[in-house]
Amino acid sequence: MRLVDEFRDAEAVAGLREAIARRLSRPAKIMEVCGTHTMAIARAGVRQLLPPTVSLISGPGCPVCVTAQGEIDAFLALGECPGVVLASFGDMLRVPGSTGSLETLKARGTETRVVYSPMDAVRLAAASPEKEVVFFGIGFETTVPTVAAALLEACRLGLRNFSVLSAHKRVPPALAALATDPELAVDGFLLPGHVSVILGLEPYRFLAEQHQIPCAIAGFEVTDILEGILHLVTQIADGRAALANQYPRVVRPEGNPTARALMERVFTPTDAVWRGIGPIAASGLALRPEFAPWDARQKFALDWDRFANVPEPPACRCGDILKGIASPHDCPLFGRGCTPARPIGPCMVSSEGTCAAYYRYQIG
Amino acid sequence: MCLAVPMQVKRVEGHDAVVEQAGAALNIRTDLLDEVAAGDYVLVHAGYAIQRVDEDEARETLALLRMFGIDTQTGQTTDATG
Ligand code: SF4
Numbered sequence: 001m002r003l004v005d006e007f008r009d010a011e012a013v014a015g016l017r018e019a020i021a022r023r024l025s026r027p028a029k030i031m032e033v034c035g036t037h038t039m040a041i042a043r044a045g046v047r048q049l050l051p052p053t054v055s056l057i058s059g060p061g062c063p064v065c066v067t068a069q070g071e072i073d074a075f076l077a078l079g080e081c082p083g084v085v086l087a088s089f090g091d092m093l094r095v096p097g098s099t100g101s102l103e104t105l106k107a108r109g110t111e112t113r114v115v116y117s118p119m120d121a122v123r124l125a126a127a128s129p130e131k132e133v134v135f136f137g138i139g140f141e142t143t144v145p146t147v148a149a150a151l152l153e154a155c156r157l158g159l160r161n162f163s164v165l166s167a168h169k170r171v172p173p174a175l176a177a178l179a180t181d182p183e184l185a186v187d188g189f190l191l192p193g194h195v196s197v198i199l200g201l202e203p204y205r206f207l208a209e210q211h212q213i214p215c216a217i218a219g220f221e222v223t224d225i226l227e228g229i230l231h232l233v234t235q236i237a238d239g240r241a242a243l244a245n246q247y248p249r250v251v252r253p254e255g256n257p258t259a260r261a262l263m264e265r266v267f268t269p270t271d272a273v274w275r276g277i278g279p280i281a282a283s284g285l286a287l288r289p290e291f292a293p294w295d296a297r298q299k300f301a302l303d304w305d306r307f308a309n310v311p312e313p314p315a316c317r318c319g320d321i322l323k324g325i326a327s328p329h330d331c332p333l334f335g336r337g338c339t340p341a342r343p344i345g346p347c348m349v350s351s352e353g354t355c356a357a358y359y360r361y362q363i364g
Numbered sequence: 365m366c367l368a369v370p371m372q373v374k375r376v377e378g379h380d381a382v383v384e385q386a387g388a389a390l391n392i393r394t395d396l397l398d399e400v401a402a403g404d405y406v407l408v409h410a411g412y413a414i415q416r417v418d419e420d421e422a423r424e425t426l427a428l429l430r431m432f433g434i435d436t437q438t439g440q441t442t443d444a445t446g
Contacts, residue, residue: 036367089410103388110372117411119393139410142368146412149395197407197415221424249421256415259396 006361010309013049021051024233029055029185031324033175034192035062035352037219043355044222054233057324058357060174060274061192063139064350065322066092066271069110070307071167072097075136078165078300079110080130085128087121090114095349098310118150118164125154125162134296136262137166145259146268151294153289165296166285169272170204171195173283179211186326187230188214190225193247198263200255206338208241219247266291275312275346276319276344316345321354328358335359368414370408370422376400383408 009062031039038058041047047056047351060066074099080087088103093102093114106112111131115121119134125133137147146163154162171192178184207213214235218228224246226228231244245251287295295304297304312319315333320326328334328347338344340356347353351360371383371390379395383406390408394400397413405422406413419423 117393119411142409142414145396145414146410148391149393149412153393153395194407194409194414196366250417251413252415256396259414262396364417 012223013226016037016223016230017049019242020054020226020230020233023230023237024053025237026052027053027055028187028233028236029057029324030188030190030232031057031059031178031184031186032055032190032225033059033061033171034190034195036351037061037218037225038354038357039352040220040222041225042361044225045109045361046225047228048220049222050229051168053077054229056190056229057186058326058354059178059189060277061171062347062350062352062354063143063169064095064176064352065318066169066274066276067092067138067167067346068310069094069098069312070273070310071138071165071174073099073310074304074307075134075165076100076102076105077170078134078296078302079105079112080299081132082124083130083169084132084134084240085113086136087113087124087133088114089116089245091350092136092138094343094344096313100289103251106121118147121158122150122154122159126157127160131161131182132300133162134163134300135164137344138166140169140171140192140195140325141263141284142194143261145198145256146269148262150268151291152262153228154280154294156177160293162190163294163296163299164287165302166237166267166287167272168267169274169284170285172206173236173269174212174274174277174360175204175207177277177283178323179207179213181323186213186324187236190215190232191215191218193216193217193224196245196247198256198259199246200251201253202255204243208243214241214244215293216244217247217251219250219304249269273308274322276322313344313347316347318345318353318355319346328355331355368409370405370417371408372422372426373400373402373404373406374412374429375402381413 121135214232216228216231218224227248267285269282270284270286292298317331343349347355371385375382407415
């Protein structure tokens with residue numbers, strides 16, 4: 001509430017808040033699918049603005065958090081190969097694998113490099129021909145085209161000492177899995193803004209049309225988020241399901257076709273394991289066979305199956321939290337054994353993780 | 365980490381561009397957008413322009429990100445407690 005006062009549009013917030021409360025007479029469960037939403041909602045105190053009928057649950061929208069333990073282990077294992085430099089987005093640095101994190105490997109002498117852009121990893125490979133640069137491809141459809149473009153640039157430059165370990169995930173198949181999960185029984189999806197910048201509207205339509213679940217794409221301001229929720233509760237109250245785009249200033253109906261074309265040229269859908277949710281058909285992305293020389297799985301003959309079933313830390317409830325069926329307070333380690341300074345699960349490491357957001361903004 | 369930050373394009377050369385954000389210059393790539401020109405505002409994610417935005421939207425989003433304690437150059441949170 002304190003933070004909301006800072007908004008110049010406090011009046012708009014009050015109006016939206018009232019409209020949401022008035023619209024809904026029965027309880028409704030709305031899932032915010034995007035990690036940036038999770039953070040914005042926690043930061044601005046959006047939950048406190050909602051009537052008790054609306055429960056907002058956090059979904060699997062933080063790419064770091066849904067990366068499977070085995071995928072992290074596989075990447076870290078590559079650090080043992082001679083001459084390898086492990087390049088990764090900073091978000092992944094402190095995420096624990098089974099035997100350590102990128103940060104602890106670095107302390108033990110493995111060469112690691114945090115990059116802001118996958119193109120930085122390509123530049124690093126170009127500048128150090130004696131090294132083998134392996135980039136950890138994590139992230140959703142927002143990030144995948146950037147990795148595809150960087151990889152194509154590496155091909156164009158004829159760089160043979162650059163490869164990508166793809167642990168990328170696709171958002172729509174995960175939503176399909178969540179939509180059909182009876183334990184979850186979600187009444188509406190608040191859809192991610194920046195993933196939709198790439199995807200556009202089409203890939204989400206099946207949620208409303210086949211699964212009758214109301215959907216709204218929303219931006220990141222408090223008014224955006226509340227407007228998105230108002231769209232959803234209106235549909236829920238009317239017993240309709242449609243796909244609303246509350247963020248047309250940035251999300252065009254067609255998305256970004258150039259970015260999608262690059263993504264499709266380099267990657268092809270494959271089955272993938274999501275932390276906590278488990279395997280989801282066609283929810284991952286593998287490099288197409290013609291890019292085998294740049295595919296770290298093939299280049300280093302990784303025994304992917306060995307990594308497919310690595311168990312997650314036993315007491316950590318990230319999985320249930322990612323599915324929206326538990327809150328961080330249900331985890332006995334929350335704030336005790338597990339804090340942002342000493343994270344046990346990925347939901348605490350990533351600033352967009354639900355546990356980290358709850359910890360930082362002290363959500364009761 | 366799907367956050368994209370609006371920035372103004374200063375120079376373009378092939379698929380390389382220089383953008384300005386918070387007074388600092390940053391090299392980005394334009395492979396994912398057709399016809400980027402100096403003066404355009406673009407959303408930048410992981411060093412790539414992923415969409416065009418108009419100036420008002422760019423300003424509003426930037427103000428919001430700063431309020432959320434997000435570094436407008438990298439898209440990373442700056443006020444992390446851990
Ligand atoms: S508090 Fe830590 S251990 Fe518990 S669910 Fe969250 S990340 Fe996992």
